[in-house]
Amino acid sequence: MHGEPITEIDMLIRLGLGFIAGIIVGFERASRRQVAGIRTHALISTGATLLMLLSIWLPQEYIGLKNGDPGRIAAQVVSGIGFLGAGAIIRLGNNIRGLTTAASLWVIAAVGMAIGAGMFIAAAAAELLSLIILIMLDKFEKQFFPSARNKMLELNYTNSNPSTEEALEVLRGFGIRAQSIDVVQSTRKGKEGKGSKLRLFVTIPDTTDLSKLAKALKAAGDVVRIEIKEKY
Structure with missing residues (x-):
């Protein structure tokens, strides 16, 4: 050694x-x-x-x-x-x-x-x-090189005819891209009849303020609940 x-x-x-x-x-x-x-x-x-x-x-x-x-x-x-x-x-x-x-x-x-x-x-x-x-x-x-994550965004509406264009406009304002959109009729009844659910498979940048996004989506239509889930 x-x-x-x-x-x-x-x-x-x-x-x-x-x-x-x-x-x-x-x-x-x-x-x-x-x-x-x-x-x-x-x-x-x-x-x-x-x-x-x-x-x-x-x-x-x-x-x-x-x-x-x-x-x-x-x-x-x-x-x-x-x-x-x-x-x-x-x-x-x-x-x-x-x-x-x-x-x-x-x-x-x-x-x-x-x-x-x-x-x-x-x-x-x-x-x-x-x-x-x-x-x-x-x-x-x-x-x-801001990173982004794929999420399932669910918007619950009080009516059966959700404002898809308004929701997409809000998402574009936050730099969020929607890859797919699906409208599901809810079995629950609201003041205006049966509600509905808008499901969007989106890509959300890590820098997005989710609380501000939720407020903007609720202000754009008759959204009663917003859920952001992991896409598996």
Whole structure:
């Protein structure tokens, strides 16, 4: 093994740095209410650091393992972290959430292994770049490439002849695109006879103020109830 043998003090310092690195990235994820927050990232980073230290320590400590491969355990960490990342991914209808958090788990494991191997500058650089990606590029992406979600919008009317054009006009004003429209006659009776329901499969931008949208739809016609559901 090349270089000076790793000491217990070195191990404690690296474990502490791995712990701090996990907390920093985990804090950003927790601030966005993601399923994997501070504790998850701190545990992964600290564990990855420990496993990297173990990879280095085993060939150093045992005479029979001097020619061992320090990267063997590290390779298993890279494979194993995929299971945790998969647990952070959630499918909601046609939308998938948690991919960024899964990627952050994978990166923080790599940062922990780099710290365990003593690559402090590379680990710090990766940590800084990760924060830039999660914070600054997130704002850039939302500004220039606003995302949208597919929803089922249901408008309940008091009459049997809903004002479809008025509803579509309101949606267009909010930048919402309707992919399909369906009118369903209700069995309930209102003041003007049987009511009706207008179902629209729409694409709603994430920046849409849903409370303002609901008020605008109610003001445009005889809408008594508005429901926005996930499209499965």
